Amino acid sequence: MIATDALMWITPRPEIAFVAGRGSWLTDARDKRYLDFVQGWAVNCLGHCPDEIRDALASQAARLINPSPAFFNEPAARLAQALVANSGFDRVFFANTGAEANEGAIKLARKWGRKRRGGAYEIVTFENGFHGRTLATMSASGKPGWDTLFAPQVPGFPKARLNDLASVEALLGPNTVAVMLEPVQGEAGVIPATPEFLRALRALTAARGLLLIVDEVQTGMGRTGKLFAHEHAGIEPDIMTLGKGIGGGVPLAALLAREAVCCFEAGDQGGTYNGNPLMTAVGCAVLETLLAPGFLAEVAAKGDYLAAGLNGLSAEFGLAGERGAGLLRALVLTDERAPALVEAARDLAPEGLLLNAPRPNLLRFMPALTVSRDEIDQMLAMLRGLLARR
Numbered sequence: 356m357i358a359t360d361a362l363m364w365i366t367p368r369p370e371i372a373f374v375a376g377r378g379s380w381l382t383d384a385r386d387k388r389y390l391d392f393v394q395g396w397a398v399n400c401l402g403h404c405p406d407e408i409r410d411a412l413a414s415q416a417a418r419l420i421n422p423s424p425a426f427f428n429e430p431a432a433r434l435a436q437a438l439v440a441n442s443g444f445d446r447v448f449f450a451n452t453g454a455e456a457n458e459g460a461i462k463l464a465r466k467w468g469r470k471r472r473g474g475a476y477e478i479v480t481f482e483n484g485f486h487g488r489t490l491a492t493m494s495a496s497g498k499p500g501w502d503t504l505f506a507p508q509v510p511g512f513p514k515a516r517l518n519d520l521a522s523v524e525a526l527l528g529p530n531t532v533a534v535m536l537e538p539v540q541g542e543a544g545v546i547p548a549t550p551e552f553l554r555a556l557r558a559l560t561a562a563r564g565l566l567l568i569v570d571e572v573q574t575g576m577g578r579t580g581k582l583f584a585h586e587h588a589g590i591e592p593d594i595m596t597l598g599k600g601i602g603g604g605v606p607l608a609a610l611l612a613r614e615a616v617c618c619f620e621a622g623d624q625g626g627t628y629n630g631n632p633l634m635t636a637v638g639c640a641v642l643e644t645l646l647a648p649g650f651l652a653e654v655a656a657k658g659d660y661l662a663a664g665l666n667g668l669s670a671e672f673g674l675a676g677e678r679g680a681g682l683l684r685a686l687v688l689t690d691e692r693a694p695a696l697v698e699a700a701r702d703l704a705p706e707g708l709l710l711n712a713p714r715p716n717l718l719r720f721m722p723a724l725t726v727s728r729d730e731i732d733q734m735l736a737m738l739r740g741l742l743a744r745r
């Protein structure tokens with residue numbers, strides 16, 4: 356095993372070091388293979404080490420890595436054009452992480468509130484929501500316990516309940532500037548906002564002159580079978596953030612907004628690596644792949660296939676069903692053995708299986724969007740063996 360004691364401890368990690376990956380498979384230092392249904396937390400949308408990303412990195416690295424954010428560069432401009440052409444938004448600001456993109460969204464909404472809403476700054480967010488690990492995005496998140504961790508919080512994020520419009524309305528006041536949510540709450544356990552709720556939220560915010568911000572860091576970039584999850588509800592938000600899948604594994608994120616909201620002045624927003632050509636060239640390659648004819652329809656079809664398989668397991672073992680959208684899904688257990696199942700799946704031999712348990716009673720599945728039906732079958736067979744164990 357490699358020496359890992361110089362790394363700052365932040366969380367328990369298994370004694371495994373991965374040395375290679377390809378598609379849906381990872382290989383560790385002992386040469387054991389693992390079927391990966393976590394994919395870096397829904398990050399590697401094209402799987403491990405896809406040719407598209409390898410080639411984009413190699414050719415861009417040979418041409419230009421970072422001319423500084425004070426100058427335009429071709430890949431950033433091209434990716435912004437493509438995102439605008441394929442969404443309801445007009446302008447893009449690139450960031451490096453989802454949390455940073457959300458910080459940008461919060462800043463943009465507060466700036467807009469200062470200029471257009473008499474200094475309004477409050478952003479209604481949701482219980483159990485997750486928006487990142489910076490101080491402001493932790494404050495915007497509704498993860499239990501985070502309200503006191505690293506106190507004092509950044510103020511201005513009252514919490515409503517998902518799919519409960521009255522709970523949102525009750526929080527609106529003269530200081531409210533926006534409502535912000537994940538179309539599917541990911542870390543909370545894959546809990547979708549209903550299309551009716553999203554439409555009602557859009558109508559409510561429009562009627563009150565407030566902004567609607569969707570955090571699509573986990574749900575965007577094809578994960579749910581459409582390019583962006585809010586498209587399922589047919590709504591047009593004012594601001595959207597992207598992360599995870601947009602870089603296919605490299606650090607890239609984005610903040611998108613409608614023209615009427617774009618009110619940053621010189622010096623308000625920026626960052627050393629923001630929009631660097633090396634990462635945005637990867638973003639171009641990822642987006643081009645997702646937009647290839649038939650790709651997203653195939654994601655939706657494989658999502659249905661995975662859902663059917665999980666429903667089968669649920670029926671067979673008397674579990675509490677499955678839920679999700681596209682290739683972001685969860686299997687709900689009737690007990691709290693999800694963490695133990697994750698460990699047992701990893702320890703399977705000769706080949707292991709990587710799963711995630713965001714809650715003790717819940718397994719989450721976020722395979723590569725390029726996963727095959729065969730690999731879905733393999734995963735289901737491995738999981739079936741584990742569920743049958745006791």
Ligand SMILES: *Cc1c(COP(=O)(O)O)cnc(C)c1O
Nearest residue numbers: 452453454485486487541572573
């Ligand atoms: C992962 C995630 C974030 C944070 O992204 P980072 O790149 O880890 O900062 C924010 N919002 C949602 C919905 C996420 O799933």
